[in-house]
Amino acid sequence: MSGDPDRELLQQVSTPPSGQRVWQTDMLTDLFQDPLDGGYTDAARARRERGPLPPATRWTRRGFTVIACVLIGVLLTVAYQQVIARAPARATTRTELIKDIQRRTAETDKLDQNAENLQDEVNRLREQALDDTAIGRLRELEAATGVRKVTGDGVVVTLTDGPNAGTERLARVLDYDLQQVTNALWAAGAEAISVNGRRLTSVTPIRTAGSAILIGNAHIIGPYEVAAIGPSNMADRFNDSAAAENFRNLRDDKRFEVGFEVDEKDDLELPAAVMPRLQFARVPQPSPSGSPAPSTSPSGGGK
The missing domain is CATH 1.20.5 (Single alpha-helices involved in coiled-coils or other helix-helix interfaces)
Structure with missing residues (x-):
């Protein structure tokens, strides 16, 4: 080894398989001494x-x-x-x-109000032409299908975006979340449901268009209130559902903190849904026995 102590830091010993000792330069030390x-x-x-x-x-x-x-x-x-x-x-x-x-x-709001007023007038004129039994049956069918305003006791489920909704997708309320809540409420015995004041029928879609959530063709924004009228045990049955458990987990998770509340309410009032648009109709023909033949009128309401 060289007798110069400064150079001793520039060398290291390696022993190759032949047994000969080879002196190698320490590249890091050489770099510091001559950086250019x-x-x-x-x-x-x-x-x-x-x-x-x-x-x-x-x-x-x-x-x-x-x-x-x-x-x-x-x-x-x-x-x-x-x-x-x-x-x-x-x-x-x-x-x-x-x-x-x-x-x-x-x-649009003015036209909606006019349409509601005209529908009320149609209902009044129609009920004048029917007897009490037919009127009662008609009201039951309209309430069940969502085309008549209903009142009663029920539950309001409120969903809100979490504070990290801008970065975490699971912190935002999605159309799928509203679908889960409404399906769980139907399963818990709900007789009528509305989302942010928009009544649901059997053909009302809950979907997204870009980043917006649509109920039928209506754009809604948070907080999202799902109101349902049903039996007295509907809140308990809903809270026991898998959907409610999932939202409780999202609410308690610090990464998401999605707002989730279930409140029992008295005297809820759910509006009537938009009347379905008639696409096909068939004029009933008298049957040979003299009784009128049934008529069918499928519709594409809510689409």
């Missing part, structure tokens, strides 16, 4: 040999640099001015769109 690449030394040597650049060359390079900086400044200025010039137009367009949305929403 050889190319920098060669470039510095070439610059010393060549000498300083001629003044004309130096001024030429400076001129190109100044021109490039000026061009970049001009481009940035033009881009900034275009952005500023278009800002008022964008703001005006956004304001007009908001006004248009508000106007159309008001028109």
Whole structure:
């Protein structure tokens, strides 16, 4: 080994299979002692040999640099001015769109109210033409199918997005969650259900369109209130369901903290669903026995 103590740190001993001792350089220590690449030394040597650049060359390079900086400044200025010039137009367009949305929403609400009033008038005229037995049977069928307003005691299940809804998908209330709750309520004995005031029928879909949740064709936003009218033990049966257990776990999990509440309510009032749209109808023909033949009128309501 070398007698120089500084060089002792630059070597290590390895014993190859032949038994000969080979001295190897410690690359990390060598890197610290000579950190510059050889190319920098060669470039510095070439610059010393060549000498300083001629003044004309130096001024030429400076001129190109100044021109490039000026061009970049001009481009940035033009881009900034275009952005500023278009800002008022964008703001005006956004304001007009908001006004248009508000106007159309008001028109839709007015049409919905008119449709409800006309439906009430149709029901009144229809009941005037029927006897008490037929009226009672008709009301039962309309309540069961969701096309008549109903009142009674029941349960309200409230779902809300968790605080991490922006990053955690399971912290958001999805259409599948509302489907789980409504199916569990039907199984617990619910006779009528509405979601955020939208009555469900046998053909009312709960689905998503982009990031929005739709009940039929109506867009709803949280908090999501699922109201159900049914027997007195409906709340207990729902709380014992797998769906309720799943939402309790999501509520207690610190990663999600989805809001989940089950409250028993008295005198709930659920609105009537939108009347189904008639697609096919058949005029009943008198049967040979003199009694009217049954008629069928399948509909695509809620689609």
